[in-house]
Amino acid sequence: MRRTLPPTSSLACFESTVRLGSVTLAAEELGLTQSAVSKRLSGLEELLGRKLFTREQRQLIPAPAAREYAKEVSEIINRLEISTARLISHGRQGGVLTVAILPTFGARWLVPRLNEFLSENPLIEINLISKISPFDFENEITDVAIHFGLPQWDKAHCEYLMDEAVVAVCEPSLLKMGKTVMDTDEIKSHTLIQHTTRPNLWNDWLKNCGSRPTGATVGPRFEFYSHVIEAALAGIGVAVLPEFLIKKELDRGMLTLAHEYRLVCKERYYAVYPAKNSHNSNVVEFVNWLKEKCEEQAELFHRITNSGR
Structure with missing residues (x-):
């Protein structure tokens, strides 16, 4: 059975051109001439039976389907490089x-x-x-x-x-004048910054702290802890975060404990x-x-x- 397997050199030229947005830059990255890259792109289009690019004001614009194809090709090339490096080093230390x-x-x-x-x-x-x-x-x-x-x-x-131990933290200006921490009711009066992949974290922290978790899941949501940290630094509200991940901010006074309770997670x-x-x-x-x-x-x-x- 005939398999549609484009040459890896053509795929490398295609992926690089889409990623860098230029045949010239792709040629520089791959150590080829511009004409060599252009030839491989034309050959790939001929093999696939469709145009991958359109020209607008001397620029190559990849078609929507070509952009998706380039993402998949990029992942495949990366895996091939890793697999090849692993094969070459097989049996050797390192x-x-x-x-x-x-x-x-x-x-x-x-x-x-x-x-x-x-x-x-x-x-x-x-x-x-x-x-x-x-x-x-x-x-x-x-x-x-x-x-x-x-x-x-x-x-x-x-x-x-x-x-992992998590703590409730905030930007220092959120604390009332003369106070070093808040009680749980004060904390719940502020915006509770949420972590998308750990939606029950506030609920668990409040319950284990002895407070009713009313409104524990309400608040702006962020997928990564780095974004939650930045939201807390910006004074958006109070966040529950792993203490070891924010040691620098706590030591420098950029963030402060909003409450003294530390929850050791079951995870x-x-x-x-x-x-x-x-x-x-x-x-x-x-x-x-x-x-x-x-x-x-x-x-x-x-x-x-x-x-x-």
């Missing part, structure tokens, strides 16, 4: 380690510490990708994932990393990897390093708790 991370956890906790791991493991090349929800290791090229939730992931090992952080990677030296090294860093985080949490902050 190589590519693809890690799926929670966006804000990655930006605020993992990346600032990552140089230590890279210095200790110079042969390992880290490839970080952002993931919010669980996925199938069989169908996605990922060696290990950072998971927040319960230790439930089909066909995978979950290794405990650390707990926890885990390193998750497929069973087939249980003997992968890169995965083992990375997970062990994560555990070490998380133990340090736990010790810091206990010191803060015992000192009453």
Whole structure:
């Protein structure tokens, strides 16, 4: 059976042209001449039997269907590059380690510490990708994932990393003159900033704090913790956030505790990897390093708790 498989060189030219918006820039990125890129684009259009671009004032404008195709091609090319690098490094110490991370956890906790791991493991090349929800290791090229939730992931090992304590915080100007914290009724009188993927967080915090969670799910919603943090910094309202993710803002007085109560969540952080990677030296090294860093985080949490902050 004949398969419609365009040459990878043509697909690379197409993806680069759409992404950069220019044949000239695509040629520079790929180390080709403009005419070579144009020839490959024409060949791809001939193979597919449709026009992928229109010309407007000397610019190439991709058709809507071509834009969608380019997104899928980009993902495929990225996976091919990772798979090829993994094959080349197979059997050797080091190589590519693809890690799926929670966006804000990655930006605020993992990346600032990552140089230590890279210095200790110079042969390992880290490839970080952002993931919010669980996925199938069989169908996605990922060696290990950072998971927040319960230790439930089909066909995978979950290794405990650390707990999470959340606190209610706000921009200092929201506190009444002369007060260092609010009571729960005062907190509920403010806008409650919501996290889309954790819609019950305010409800849980208020109930465990001994307050009726009236109106706990009402308020502006943000998908990422980074956006929730920015909303709190902007004085939009009060937010419930993992304390370790906002340590810098608390230490600098950019945010302050709106209430002294800390809720230790039933969900926890885990390193998750497929069973087939249980003997992968890169995965083992990375997970062990994560555990070490998380133990340090736990010790810091206990010191803060015992000192009453």
